Each structure stands twice: as structure tokens, then as C-alpha cells.
Amino acid sequence: MFDKILVANRGEVALRIMRAARELGVKTVAVYSVADKDTLPVRYADEAVCIGPAPAGKSYLNMSNIIAAAVTTGCQAVHPGYGFLAENADFARACAENDLVFIGPSPECIERMGNKAAARETMTACGVPTVPGSDGVVERVEDARAFADRVGYPVLIKASAGGGGKGMREVHKPEELESAFTAARAEAQAAFGNGDVYLEKLVLRPRHVEIQVLADDFGNQVALCERDCSIQRRHQKLLEEAPSPALNDQLRRDMGVAAVKAVRAVDYRNAGTIEFLLDESGKFYFMEMNTRVQVEHPVTEQITGVDIIKEQLRIASGEPMSCAGQAPFSPNGHAIEFRINAEDPEHDFRPCPGNITRFDVPGGPGVRVESYIQAGSTISPFYDSMVAKLIVWGKDREEAIARGRRALAEFKIEGIATTIPFHQKVLETDIFQKGEARTDFIEVTGL
Template identity: 90%
Template sequence: MFDKILVANRGEVALRIMRAARELGVKTVAVYSTADKDTLPVRYADEAVCIGPAPAGKSYLNMANIIAAATTTGCQAVHPGYGFLAENSDFARACADNDLVFIGPAPECIDRMGDKAAARETMTMCGVPTVPGSDGVVESVDDAREFAERVGYPVLIKASAGGGGKGMREVHAPEELADAFMAAKAEAKAAFANDDVYIEKLVLRPRHVEIQVLADDFGHQIALCERDCSIQRRHQKLLEEAPSPALDETLRRNMAVAAVKAVRAVDYRNAGTIEFLLDNDGKFYFMEMNTRVQVEHPVTEQITGIDIIKEQLRIASGEPMSCADEAPFVPNGHAIEFRINAEDPENGFRPCPGAITRFDVPGGPGVRVEAYVQAGSVISPFYDSMVAKLIVWGRDRDEALARGRRALSEFNIEGIATTIPFHQAVLENEIFQRGEAHTDFIEVTGL
């Protein structure tokens, strides 16, 4: 196991990684921008290094400063968390070039699965179901029109690089295609410095179901059950639960088998997630792979008892994962994660940075809160708006829903607007209560 690692991130995920490392006896180094100098992760770490001013491009995306911080403090490895440089193959290579272990997959895997067109081709070759789509990048509007006419509308134009819903446009009629194609390319270029796009047949009213995977250097590749991430706005997840209400044992097993097949096809190592679309007929299709730990990993931890961050550290340090003999996993109870963001759901989820004047977290059995703030903390306009994650567990879904209602009612945050009222409304919605929410849930319900 490592002696010391650098956490190349901020906020709740930085603190989450540091806590797991401390339990394994690993010292941690925090990096921070000038805007984050007084945050909890900076105080919690064994050491802390300022890497630049507030803008992320000058701090959390500054590879040279992060590498320098790791080498000068004597770290052996770097954990990227999620976001920022987590899926940047150049950063993974820079770590290796400076004798630092990147706690994640090899840069070749990041490249292969990060290019969505290449990932689709890889999955098709290894027998994982994929949505009918273009053969690689679509170069022109004419090519896009030819594909759309062949498979039939609606279609989905998607950026080959990046994620988070950027560079993505739905097209429901021929007259919409040209404008949508050019808009997707422009947005992809601005977000990822790469305007390549490809096109898929649009699966109507799907569910978003993903499989958490782990793989080590000792021939172990396992699936840690699924998560349902169908509650999302503009392709950004807002609430996740595990297991999915839509899966029976047969479908769960089949999706897990497909996920492990995908992992083996790219010789993957460490933690990752295979994301699928699930249609109303029970057919599932590969969507993408996230080559990192995800925001919603706690719901999987709650139903499996596995600490995914610790497993990442074990795998990266050259040890076998500790949970391989426990596979295949059967979900134990039900967990729901609520992303508590500094956003105003009454006004189009407008970001609401500012000072928190009160921060009372819920407690009791089956309640887990991951946060990096307290009363007096300031939510910066420079970064993601997440304030905390509330995770609840119950022996079954009904108990998890009841516990979620109770915990949300006890979560008192003042000084900024948050998404807590939105989550409370979701729990009272009959469609969600029945476990029938699709990715268009917000649009259909008007929440």
C-alpha cells in the first residue's frame, strides 16, 4: 500500500478520498486554489499545497502545478477523483512520466473509452449490445442526413469526446437536422476542443442504468450491481438509486455479464462504470464508459458493503481487490442518493453561490451525508454547485423512500438556495414512487 498520495480534486470527493486513505494508513496531500484555502479538505489532509488562483484552468486543471505538488511532497500516487483531470489521459501519462501512480486506468483505456465513437466500435466487436449508430465520426450534414433517413427519426447527435450532455442534440424531424448538427459540433468544440460527433438512433423514454465495475492485476473483473440514474435534467444526474426498480434477477445478471465483457475487452484496471440505456421492452444498450469513480458510487457501497475508494487504492498499489470472492453480488436493501446542489429549482436550477449561514445535517440509522461545507462556508461561483450528497439506505425501497423524506426534512441549509425542495417533490411524485421514472421524468412531470 502507498505511504502518501496526492488528491487532485476539491470538495466532497477530495474529503471522501482522504477519509478512505486515512483508514488504510495512507497520508494525504491536498491541493487547493486560493478560493478553497479555508475548506475542510485542506484542513483535513496531512499536507496542503496551493496550486493557483480560483479559475480551474489555473489551478485544478493545471497539470504542471499538480505534478510538482505531488513530487515535492514525496507522494507515490495521485487520485484524480471525478471531474477536472479524472478522465484526462495526458494527465495519467504525466503522472507516469514523473514516477507517480495514477489511481485509475491506463491512459490507453481512457483514450479508447473516452472517444465515444471508438468505444461503440469496441463494444460492438466484443458483443455488448449498442444502439444502432453511425460507423465512427460523421463528417458532414449530408452524411448525417443519410444515416438519419436510413435508421429513421428521431436520432441523437453526440460529441465523441467529453460528456455531461454537452455537444448533444435530439433531432425529431429532417428539417431540424442541419441546425442541430452544427450546434452540436460548435458546443463540442467549445467544451472539449474537439468537434467530432457521431449519431445514434434515439431510444425513446429509456431508463439510464449503469453497472459499477472493478478490475485488478490478478485476473479479477467483477460487477458490483447496478444503479438507476434516470432522474436527470439536461443529461445531468440529480438523484440515483440502487438497485434499479426496473430490473429483475435475469436482467440484472445479463447486464452484469455485459459490463464485465466490456471491461475485459479493453483490459481495464481499477474502478469504472458501464452505462446502459434500458428500453421499455427490457432491451439494454451500451451508452458509454466512465473511466473513473462516479459521484453516485455511495449507493452501490450501501447495498454491497464495499468501499470503492479503498478498492481503488488497493488495486493501484498492486494489491488484489479484497472483494473478488464475494461476486456475484446480490443487492442488500435499497439506497438513494440526493445531490444537494446550490441551485434554485424554482428558477430553472439557476446556480446560487454564496455564504452558508446555517448547515444542519440529518442523522440516524441508514443516513449518510458527504459534505465539505459547514455554517460560514462560501460556495464559490468558479466550480460545480454541489454542496453535499445525502444517501439513505433501507431494508427495501419503501423504507428508503420514507427515510429519504425524513432526512430531507431535517437537512437545514440557509443562506443559499438548494435542490432540497426539488428532491422532496420527487419523493412525493406517484411515477417515482411506483419506480417508473424514465430520463424524461422532469419534462413529463414539470418538476
């Protein structure tokens, strides 16, 4: 196991990694921007290094400053968390060039699975079901039109290097195609520095179901059940639960087998997630792979008992994962995660940075809060608006929902608007209570 690692991130995920490391006896180094100098992760870490001014491009995306901080503090490894540089192959490569272990997959895996068009081709070749799509990148609108005419509308234009819904456009009519194609390419170029796009047949009213995977250097690959992430706004997840209310035991096994097949096809190591679309007939299709730990990993931890961050550290340090012998996994109880963001759901989820004057977290059995916030903290306009993640567990879905109601009512945040009222409304909808939410949940319910 490592003696010391650098955490190349901020906020709740930085603190989550540091706590797992401390339990393993590993010292941590925080990096921070000027805007984050007084935050909890900076105080919690054994050491802290300022890496630049508030804008992320000059701090948390500044590879040379982060590498220099790791080298000068004597770190052996770097954990990227999620976001920022977590899926940047050049950063993983720079770590290796400076004798630092990147706690994640190889640069080659990041590149191979980060390019969505190439990932589709890889999955098709290894027998994992994929949505009908174009043969690689589509460079001309004429080729996009030919594909759409062949498979039929609606179609989905997606950025090859994309994520988070950027560079993505739904096209329902032929007359919409050219403008959507141009807009998707421009947005992809602005967001990722890569304007390549590809096309897929649009699966109508799917569920978004993903499989958490782990793989080590000893030939162990495991699928840690599934998460249902169907409640989204503009392709951004708002609430996740595990297991999915849509899956039976057979479908869970089938999706787990497909996920492990995907991992083996690219010789993957460390933690990752295989994301699928599940249609109304029960067929599932590969969508993409996230080559990192995800925001919603706690719901999987709650139903499997596996500490995913600790497993990442074990795998990266050259040890076998501790949970390999426990597979196959069956879910124990039910967990729901609510993303508590500094956003105003009454005004189109407008960001609400500012000073927090009250921050009272819920407690009791089956309640977990992941946050870096305290009363007096400031939510910066420079970064993601997440304030906290509230995770509840129950012996079954009904208990988890009841516990979620109670915990949300106890969660008191003042000084800024948050998404707590939105989540309270979600729990009261018939669609959610029946476990029937699909990716059009917001549009259908009007929330």
C-alpha cells in the same frame, strides 16, 4: 500500499478520498486554489499545496502545478477523483512520466473509452449490445442526413469526446438536422477542444441504468450491481438509486455479464462504470464507459458493503481487490442518493453561490451525508454547485423512500437556495413511488 498520495480534486470527493486513505494508513496531500484555501479538505489533509488562482484552468486543471506538488511532497500516487483531470489521458501519462501512479486506468484505456465513437465500435466487436449508430465520426451534415434517413428519426447527435450532455442534440425532424449538427459540433469544440460527433438512433423514454465495475491486475473483474440514474435534467443526474426498480434477477445478471465483457475487451483496471440505456421492452444498450469513480458511487457501497475508494487504492498499489471472492453480488436493501446543489429549482435551477449561514445535517440509522461544507462556508461561483450528497439506505425501497423524506426534512441549509425542495417533491410523485421514472421524468412531471 502507498505511504502518501496526492488528491487532485476539491470538495466532497477530495474529503471522501482522504478519509478512505486515512483508514488504510495512507497520508494525503491536498491541492487547492486560492478560493479554497479555508475549506475542510485542505484542513483535513496531512499536507496542502496551493496550485493557483480560483479559475479551474489555472489551478485544478493545471497539470504541471499538480505534478510538481506531488513530486515535491514525496507522493507515490495521485487520485484524480471525478471531474477536472479524472479522465484526461495526458494527465495519467504525465503522472507515469514522473514516477507517480495514477489511481485509475491506463492512459490507453482512458483514450479508447473516452472517445465515444471508438468505444461503440469496441463494444460492438466484443458482443455488447449497442444502439444502432454511425460508423465512427460523422464529419459532414450530408452523411448525418443519410444516416438519419436510413435508421429513421428521431436520432441523437453526440460529441465523441463528450460527457455531461455537452455536444449532444436530439433531432426529431429532418428540417432540424443541419442546425443541430452545427450546434453540437460547436459546443463539443468549445467544451472538449474536439468538435467530432457521431450519431445514434434515439431510444425513446429509456431508463439510464449503469453497472459499477472493478478490475485488478490478478484477473479479477466484478460487477457491483446496478444504479438507476434516470432522473436527470439536461442529461445531468439529480437523483440515483440502487438497485434499479426496473431490473429482475435475470436482467441484472445479463447486464452484469455484459459489463464484465466490456471490461475484459479493453483490459481495464481499477474502478469504472458501464452505462446502459434500458428501453421499454427490457432491451439494454451500451451508452458509454466512465473511466473513473462516479458521484453516485455511495449508493452502490450501501447495498454491497464494498468501499469503492479503498478498492481503488488497493488495485492501484498492486494488491488484489478484497471483494473479488464475494462475487456475484446481490443487492442488500435499497439506497437513494440526493444531489444537494446550490441551485434554485423555482427559477430553472439557477446557480446560487454565496455564504452558508446554517448547515444542519440529518442523522440516524441508514443516513449518510458526504459534504465538505460547514456553517460559514462559501459556495464559490468558480466550481460545480454541489453542496452535499445525502444517501439513505433501507431494508427495502419503501423504507428508503420514507427515510429520504425524513432526512430531507431534517437537512437545514440557509443562506443560499438548494435543491432540497425539489427532491422532496420527487419523492411525492406517483411515478417515483411506483419506480417508473425514465429520463423524461422532469418533462412528464413538470418539476
